[in-house]
Structure formats: C-alpha cells, structure tokens
Amino acid sequence: IPLVPCFHCEECQRGYYSACHTYSFIGSRQAGGFADYVEIPERNALIVPDDLPFEAAALIEPSTVARHILDLGGFQGGQSAVVFGAGSIGLMVVQWLRILKASLIICTDISETNLAIARKLGAHVTLNPSVVDVKEEVKKLAGDGVDVAIEAAGAPQALQQTIQVTRPRGSVVFGGNQPLDQSLPMTFIEDVMRKELRLNGCFMSYSAPFPGHEWTDTVQAIRDGEMDIDTMISHHFPLSAAPEVFGQIAAHQLPHQKIILHPEG
Numbered sequence: 044i045p046l047v048p049c050f051h052c053e054e055c056q057r058g059y060y061s062a063c064h065t066y067s068f069i070g071s072r073q074a075g076g077f078a079d080y081v082e083i084p085e086r087n088a089l090i091v092p093d094d095l096p097f098e099a100a101a102l103i104e105p106s107t108v109a110r111h112i113l114d115l116g117g118f119q120g121g122q123s124a125v126v127f128g129a130g131s132i133g134l135m136v137v138q139w140l141r142i143l144k145a146s147l148i149i150c151t152d153i154s155e156t157n158l159a160i161a162r163k164l165g166a167h168v169t170l171n172p173s174v175v176d177v178k179e180e181v182k183k184l185a186g187d188g189v190d191v192a193i194e195a196a197g198a199p200q201a202l203q204q205t206i207q208v209t210r211p212r213g214s215v216v217f218g219g220n221q222p223l224d225q226s227l228p229m230t231f232i233e234d235v236m237r238k239e240l241r242l243n244g245c246f247m248s249y250s251a252p253f254p255g256h257e258w259t260d261t262v263q264a265i266r267d268g269e270m271d272i273d274t275m276i277s278h279h280f281p282l283s284a285a286p287e288v289f290g291q292i293a294a295h296q297l298p299h300q301k302i303i304l305h306p307e308g
C-alpha cells in the first residue's frame with residue numbers, strides 16, 4: 044500500500060487520506076519497491092493469502108484505483124458506462140464494471156490492440172474515436188447517454204466527450220492526468236449545467252477505514268477468479284533490466300500493458 048498518510052491532519056481525520064496535508068508515498072516521495080528490501084510502516088502491509096501469485100498482488104493497486112473511480116461516480120449495478128481510455132486503469136474499470144454487473148460497458152481508445160483487450164475483459168462495445176464519432180455511437184446505444192462516464196485516457200478530447208455521452212443527472216469521473224498547458228471551452232460548463240451533471244475528481248484509491256474496501260474487494264475479486272490478471276500483463280523482465288525497460292517506455296519504443304519486474308535470486 045503506497046500511501047503513507049499522517050492519520051492526524053484534518054483530512055485524515057475525515058478519512059480522506061489521499062488529501063492528507065503531509066503524506067508520504069512509497070515509490071515517489073520515499074524509496075519504493077524496486078529493491079531486495081523496502082522498509083514500510085506496518086499499516087502499509089496488505090496481508091494477502093499465501094496462494095495469491097505475486098503477479099496478481101502487484102496489480103492490486105491499479106485495480107483499487109478503478110474500484111475507487113466507480114465509487115466516486117456513484118456507480119450501481121445495472122447502470123451503463125463509457126470508459127475513455129483502455130490503458131491499465133481504463134481496463135481495470137472495464138473489469139470492475141463487468142464484476143459489478145453494468146448493463147452496458149462501452150470503452151474507447153485509439154489503439155485497436157487495447158480495444159481488443161477491453162473486449163476480452165468485458166467491454167460490450169468498443170469505439171475508436173479516430174474511426175467513429177463516439178458521441179453519435181453512444182447515442183445509438185444509450186439514447187440520452189450513459190449513467191456514468193469515466194475519463195481514463197488523459198486526453199482533452201476524451202474529457203470533452205465525457206460530458207456529451209452522459210445522460211442528464213448522470214455522473215462523470217476524471218481519472219486521467221491531463222496536459223496542463225491546455226484549456227477547455229466554456230461550452231463544457233454550459234453542458235454540465237444543462238444536464239445537471241455531477242463531476243468527480245479521482246486521486247489515488249483510499250477510503251476509511253484505511254486503506255479502504257477498494258483493497259479488500261480487489262483481493263477477493265482476484266481470489267474469486269473474477270479479476271483477470273493475466274490479460275493485463277504484457278511483459279516480464281528481471282529487475283536488473285529496469286533502467287533499460289524504462290528507457291524504452293520513455294522513448295515510446297515498447298508498446299505495453301502492465302510489465303512485471305522479477306527480483307533475481
């Protein structure tokens with residue numbers, strides 16, 4: 044569990060740990076797990092069953108973000124959703140929508156490879172915005188729009204479309220990091236007002252009691268065989284290859300889903 048909240052500040056007292064005034068984070072604000080040993084607070088050890096494969100344990104965190112996103116969007120079984128972006132978080136959202144019995148799961152991405160994976164993981168319909176008009180296609184499938192739209196692409200175009208595909212009084216969750224040098228047209232707010240939409244930001248994946256049901260739900264979903272881990276993983280490398288692998292990712296030379304680094308020895 045990477046977040047290390049102070050547990051004392053105003054937001055920690057309210058159970059909003061990701062808004063902690065002085066949090067640390069294992070893997071960014073302090074040394075992380077690409078090591079033989081890592082020192083962590085006891086509370087940050089999530090106890091998992093002995094028979095849970097390490098590969099599955101390594102993917103618990105992205106799954107918790109997806110589960111948290113659906114909480115923030117007020118998603119309930121039987122509702123419909125559009126997931127923008129079939130990266131690791133988007134794909135985990137698709138899986139949780141399937142597990143929580145969404146009536147319609149639509150996923151968009153500009154990569155056909157990613158869309159094929161989304162279909163395998165539970166998307167009923169996939170749309171490539173470079174080929175089709177997403178707004179028009181959703182209209183055909185869901186009339187006035189879906190109940191919940193999730194932005195997990197980190198793309199301004201997708202962000203604008205979330206508003207267009209959501210039904211009046213529906214909700215939108217922003218989960219993707221957007222380019223900070225871009226801005227939105229004010230028509231965005233006009234549409235939010237007319238449809239009386241609820242907009243929700245998502246930051247990390249924690250709720251009270253720490254770390255939150257997102258974490259225990261994920262372990263349960265993996266144990267039940269409902270959360271498909273294997274399909275999420277595209278590569279395995281030894282830990283010693285990490286610098287080279289990160290270099291390839293930074294240079295966009297390694298198309299990938301989740302990559303598992305294995306400690307040697």
Ligand SMILES: [Zn+2]
Binds near residue numbers: 048049050051065
């Ligand atoms: Zn705090």
